[in-house]
Amino acid sequence: MTAPIWDDGAWLGFRPLEGERSADVCVVGLGGSGLAAVHELLELGQRVIGIDAGTIAGGAAGRNGGFLLAGPADFHHDAVRQVGRDRAVALYQRTLREMDRMTSETPDAIRREGSLRVAESDAEREDCRAQLAAMHDDGLPASWYQGLEGEGLLIPTDGVFQPMRRCHARAGHAAMRGAQLFEGTAATRIAGSRVETPTGVVHCSAVIVAIDGRLEQVLPELVGRVRTARLQMLATMPTSEMRTPYAVYSRYGYEYWQQLPDGAVVLGGMRDLGGEREWTDVAEPSEPVQSLLEAHLRTRLGVNAPITHRWAGVVGYTENGLPVFDEVRPGVWAIGGYSGTGNVVGSICGRAVAQQIVRGHAEDRALFTG
Numbered sequence: 543m544t545a546p547i548w549d550d551g552a553w554l555g556f557r558p559l560e561g562e563r564s565a566d567v568c569v570v571g572l573g574g575s576g577l578a579a580v581h582e583l584l585e586l587g588q589r590v591i592g593i594d595a596g597t598i599a600g601g602a603a604g605r606n607g608g609f610l611l612a613g614p615a616d617f618h619h620d621a622v623r624q625v626g627r628d629r630a631v632a633l634y635q636r637t638l639r640e641m642d643r644m645t646s647e648t649p650d651a652i653r654r655e656g657s658l659r660v661a662e663s664d665a666e667r668e669d670c671r672a673q674l675a676a677m678h679d680d681g682l683p684a685s686w687y688q689g690l691e692g693e694g695l696l697i698p699t700d701g702v703f704q705p706m707r708r709c710h711a712r713a714g715h716a717a718m719r720g721a722q723l724f725e726g727t728a729a730t731r732i733a734g735s736r737v738e739t740p741t742g743v744v745h746c747s748a749v750i751v752a753i754d755g756r757l758e759q760v761l762p763e764l765v766g767r768v769r770t771a772r773l774q775m776l777a778t779m780p781t782s783e784m785r786t787p788y789a790v791y792s793r794y795g796y797e798y799w800q801q802l803p804d805g806a807v808v809l810g811g812m813r814d815l816g817g818e819r820e821w822t823d824v825a826e827p828s829e830p831v832q833s834l835l836e837a838h839l840r841t842r843l844g845v846n847a848p849i850t851h852r853w854a855g856v857v858g859y860t861e862n863g864l865p866v867f868d869e870v871r872p873g874v875w876a877i878g879g880y881s882g883t884g885n886v887v888g889s890i891c892g893r894a895v896a897q898q899i900v901r902g903h904a905e906d907r908a909l910f911t912g
């Protein structure tokens with residue numbers, strides 16, 4: 543019951559690392575971001591070892607809402623206010639390109655039928671109108687929407703995906719391209735030239751730590767900069783009680799849902815209403831968030847189908863909403879802290895940190911950080 547609906551049990555897995563190995567770069571953490579780094583390193587001709595303490599996509603990368611939304615964590619008009627118009631537009635365009643790339647890499651795992659931001663109050667409706675105006679000013683595709691899901695904004699370029707299936711496909715492909723990947727292999731000591739695990743050692747020239755939630759535990763120098771929070775979800779049996787092809791989010795993005803092709807409804811959110819207890823690294827579903835989600839499912843969405851899955855994942859939040867992308871120890875680069883929206887930005891950061899290490903610079907670093 544606490545496994546995400548995305549886990550179809552088909553993954554055969556990689557064995558743990560044993561003994562001493564060497565590579566150019568060691569990637570610690572094999573979620574969507576770490577796997578993007580692995581592929582980019584291969585592209586750049588590097589020998590790569592990737593390790594994960596649990597399983598591929600066992601973290602947030604395989605436990606999320608499956609939304610692919612363009613832009614940073616902020617809505618476009620907020621991003622314009624926050625970082626300026628030119629940069630907000632560049633960020634938006636860059637995430638759109640990444641989504642295109644992700645779609646071409648794993649077409650079977652992604653559907654790009656659009657997203658809906660629906661308003662739950664008059665004030666939010668006004669905010670949706672402000673967002674639409676800002677997007678139109680900047681030539682970004684969006685239109686006003688009124689339908690069964692509610693009233694708000696339709697963004698036709700967004701989409702949904704099966705996050706675990708995508709990660710598994712990317713991991714399998716990386717292994718075929720020559721990456722050495724290990725599961726059940728936690729990094730217990732990390733230095734730029736050496737990563738220790740319970741049963742082995744990786745010798746390398748650089749390390750990428752690609753962990754979102756709990757990043758500050760693995761690299762304590764990030765305590766105070768990244769704070770781990772829990773996000774929770776549930777899913778139902780297939781149902782025809784509602785029908786939507788969109789990635790739908792409401793109440794300023796706090797609630798989000800999609801419907802799978804078989805009719806199952808996947809719903810997440812209510813973190814803020816769960817209070818202080820949701821600032822935790824315990825990736826287990828809990829009260830009161832699950833009750834609030836269930837009430838939302840029954841009353842707001844009108845779905846009475848039985849609930850088949852309840853699960854949680856942990857992610858990293860930063861004060862300014864911008865991700866960590868830093869060399870935190872000599873030769874040790876950390877990426878993470880995507881503030882709840884790392885599916886696309888994490889992929890960009892993974893690729894960029896690989897470029898940073900190999901080439902000494904990465905254009906996207908300045909765009910997405912600092």
Ligand SMILES: Cc1cc2nc3c(=O)[nH]c(=O)nc-3n(C[C@H](O)[C@H](O)[C@H](O)COP(=O)(O)OP(=O)(O)OC[C@H]3O[C@@H](n4cnc5c(N)ncnc54)[C@H](O)[C@@H]3O)c2cc1C
Binds near residue numbers: 606610611857885
């Ligand atoms: C319920 C939920 C809903 C979400 N919805 C969305 C959404 O709709 N859209 C969106 O963009 N984002 C969403 N997110 C956020 C998104 O899932 C994450 O930002 C993203 O998946 C982070 O991926 P990652 O690869 O950076 O990190 P992670 O998925 O955290 O992967 C890190 C990996 O590192 C491993 N690891 C940890 N410690 C060690 C160690 N010491 N040694 C080796 N390995 C280690 C873990 O086992 C894990 O597999 C959601 C998250 C949750 C939990």
